[in-house]
Amino acid sequence: MRAKSDAAIYRPDLGIAVLEYAEGATMGLIGTQLMPVFPTSLQAASYPVIPKEALMKLPDVNRAPRGRYNRGDWEYERGKFSTSEKGWEEPVDDAERKLLDREAPGMADFVATKRGMNHILKRQEKRIADILFSETYFSANAITHEWDDATNAVPIDDVNDGVLSFRSACGMLPDALVIAYSTFQDLKNCDQIVNRLKYTFPGLDINRMSSQQLAAVLNVPQVLIGGAVYDSAGRGLDASIADMWSNEYAALVKIANKEDFAEPGLGFTFLWTEDSPENPIVEQYREEQTRSDIFRVRHHVDECLMKSYDSSGNAVSDIAAACVYLFGNVTTI
Numbered sequence: 001m002r003a004k005s006d007a008a009i010y011r012p013d014l015g016i017a018v019l020e021y022a023e024g025a026t027m028g029l030i031g032t033q034l035m036p037v038f039p040t041s042l043q044a045a046s047y048p049v050i051p052k053e054a055l056m057k058l059p060d061v062n063r064a065p066r067g068r069y070n071r072g073d074w075e076y077e078r079g080k081f082s083t084s085e086k087g088w089e090e091p092v093d094d095a096e097r098k099l100l101d102r103e104a105p106g107m108a109d110f111v112a113t114k115r116g117m118n119h120i121l122k123r124q125e126k127r128i129a130d131i132l133f134s135e136t137y138f139s140a141n142a143i144t145h146e147w148d149d150a151t152n153a154v155p156i157d158d159v160n161d162g163v164l165s166f167r168s169a170c171g172m173l174p175d176a177l178v179i180a181y182s183t184f185q186d187l188k189n190c191d192q193i194v195n196r197l198k199y200t201f202p203g204l205d206i207n208r209m210s211s212q213q214l215a216a217v218l219n220v221p222q223v224l225i226g227g228a229v230y231d232s233a234g235r236g237l238d239a240s241i242a243d244m245w246s247n248e249y250a251a252l253v254k255i256a257n258k259e260d261f262a263e264p265g266l267g268f269t270f271l272w273t274e275d276s277p278e279n280p281i282v283e284q285y286r287e288e289q290t291r292s293d294i295f296r297v298r299h300h301v302d303e304c305l306m307k308s309y310d311s312s313g314n315a316v317s318d319i320a321a322a323c324v325y326l327f328g329n330v331t332t333i
Helices: 012-022 094-103 107-132 155-170 181-189 191-200 211-218
Strands: 037-040 044-049 077-082 084-093 140-142 176-180 223-226 229-231 241-243 250-253 267-272 281-287 292-305 307-309 315-318 324-328
Touching (some): 077 292, 084 094, 107 281, 107 292, 155 191, 155 211, 176 181, 181 191, 181 211, 191 211, 211 223
Parallel strands (some): 037 267, 140 324
Antiparallel strands (some): 176 250, 307 315
């Protein structure tokens, strides 16, 4: 199906096909696993946030004969979000289409959409990475022996101490440990990890250790590895490949449950569905002046930490801060 005019048509078929590629191991995207997509019909609004004081209270549940039961009387506080549009277009010239479609019909559409999707999803990943691995939002807890110090590093002890501190802050256990790809490689060489693996997974080739096996060794539900990279050099300069997830940090995280606002978590990715029903949406239109089909990938989103505010805009309950334990000094600089 090709657009024949400058009126954009919705291409969910392309969106599904390209997302299957994007959500695979190739791109290493983990952002929306940490800040789940929350579809909303509103572009900007408030949403319910559990008061911080309600996280770990132990109320009196005794009832006297003929007396009333005690009841919960706390009320939700209000967080806020305001989505904004992000988008990218990729043209497919008629001559380029002929060349590509000669090899494989439909390839031109897929390639153009993949390029656009790559820009949109990687930008979203970078925004979430910059939120979580940031001392602007979370206090960093410095590791004594960096995890790239194979002989002296004690990541098992560090994570265990972090879990205990995490539990004391929010009364729950973390859902995941988040690390950069290079940190994952460093942990494979740590003596403490290698020695523990000998007993946990006897006969395992350390170079083939999976994130699930690392999670078992560190005693966390899962390890999410941020593998996405980007070219940090300016346009026209030689490529300089950089990780989106800094190897200077790691984090224990409680992931928000979009089905239950009474459950604390890091935050959400709010998606305004009236404008972009999917994250992201794919559209196509015809541009005769360039003899090209234009493929547009876009979404209307806001990545929000779970935090409530008063009527003056001052933070009241910083739930996200209680749901993240940020490790600093993870790598030797």
